[in-house]
Amino acid sequence: MNCLAGLMDHLYKFQLFLLLTLACLGQNGHGSDIINGKKVPPNSMLYxxxxxxxxxxxxxxxxxxxxxxxxxxxxxxxxxxxxxxxxxxxxxxxxxxxxxxxxxxxxxxxxxxxxxxxxxxxxxxxxxxxxxxxIPLAETIININENAQCHVAGWGKTSTRGRVVNELRMADVSIIDPQVCKEKWPRLPHNVICAGGYGTNKGFCQGDSGGPLVCNGLAVGVVSFNKNFNCDYPDVPNVYTDITKxxxxxxxxxxxxxxx
CATH class of the missing domain: 2.40.10.10 (Trypsin-like serine proteases)
Known part of the structure; x- marks a missing residue:
């Protein structure tokens, strides 16, 4: 009986280790983690x-x-x-x-x-x-000025070490000047938009992949990447794929x- 109990204990610890490992790996590309946002009102963001x-x-x-x-x-x-x-x-x-x-x-x-x-x-x-x-898409390059207010939404954690949530949340983010973004991301890919993260405490967290950046009712960007494993930071911008391109x-x- 003691051997069986010991085996079950080891099995439980292995399962717990596996779950924690998968959770850590998932931070690199999964979930939808909105930082310092708020719950999305009912009957909105139906897309x-x-x-x-x-x-x-x-x-x-x-x-x-x-x-x-x-x-x-x-x-x-x-x-x-x-x-x-x-x-x-x-x-x-x-x-x-x-x-x-x-x-x-x-x-x-x-x-x-x-x-x-x-x-x-x-x-x-x-x-x-x-x-x-x-949701309608931005068809051509639209006039999005620096500091223009847009928003991003998703499901998931609300801080680097926060809990995953099931209710859709959103955060207001500001467009960042492309030159500033290039300075903060020396290897910045082509055809991207930067908004949120840098100079603020709002944006998406690691793994908020695929969600939309919405400005004036149009989807202008797709959540692509930010700084690995650290969602509570103001030092580099969040990066989105530019839909118009x-x-x-x-x-x-x-x-x-x-x-x-």
């Missing part, structure tokens, strides 16, 4: 999507047509299976739709090289109703209803 594996939520995303969700390309490193639409609380699933295909730009290599954007073709069309809507690619895939 938000939770991109999931069989284990649950791993990335954010947003509905850009009835058949496609836009997210970050590096989220495709996971075995994505479905998206959840129409809910602010991940404990309550309204629409779950299986992912049929993952479409990435041919130029995408890794998050650090830019073009970190991906379209998820849904196995069926999303049902538009009072809880699910499409990929709008032709996005529209072509949606029109053809297939990857190319």
């Amino acid at each position: 938000m999507a939770s991109v999931q594996t069989v284990q649950g939520h791993v990335c954010g995303g947003f509905l850009v047509s009835e058949g496609f969700v836009l997210t970050a390309a590096h989220c495709g490193n996971e075995n994505l299976t479905s998206v959840v639409l129409g809910t602010h609380n991940l404990n309550t699933v309204q629409q779950m739709i299986f992912i049929e295909k993952k479409c990435k730009p041919n130029t995408y290599k890794d998050v650090g090289y830019g073009d970190d954007i991906m379209l998820l073709k849904l196995g069926r069309k999303a049902q538009m109703d009072n809880s699910v809507q499409i 990929h709008i032709y690619w996005i529209r072509s895939i949606i029109r053809q209803n297939n990857c190319f």
Whole structure:
């Protein structure tokens, strides 16, 4: 009996170690962690999507047509299976739709090289109703001045060592001058927008991948990366993929209803 008890104790410790290891690895690209934000009001941000594996939520995303969700390309490193639409609380699933295909730009290599954007073709069309809507995309370069107020949203931790939350949260973030961003990120990829993080205590946390940067009601960016493992910092900007630089690619895939 003592041997059995000892074996069970070792098994429990191993399982706990495994869970903690997976949690730490997940900080590099999963979840949707909004820092110093607030709960999203009901009946707003109806375009938000939770991109999931069989284990649950791993990335954010947003509905850009009835058949496609836009997210970050590096989220495709996971075995994505479905998206959840129409809910602010991940404990309550309204629409779950299986992912049929993952479409990435041919130029995408890794998050650090830019073009970190991906379209998820849904196995069926999303049902538009009072809880699910499409967000319009910025079609061309829009006049977003430095310090212009935009917002980012997602699910997850609220600080570096905080708890994961199930309710959608958002934070207001300011656009950062591209030259300042290049100075703070010497190896900054091409075709990006910087907003939040630098000079403030608001922004997204490690793993808030795929969520939208929204300015004046238009999705202008896709959450790409920030400083590894540290969400409570003011020293470097948060970085988003610029949607306007990929709008032709996005529209072509949606029109053809297939990857190319």
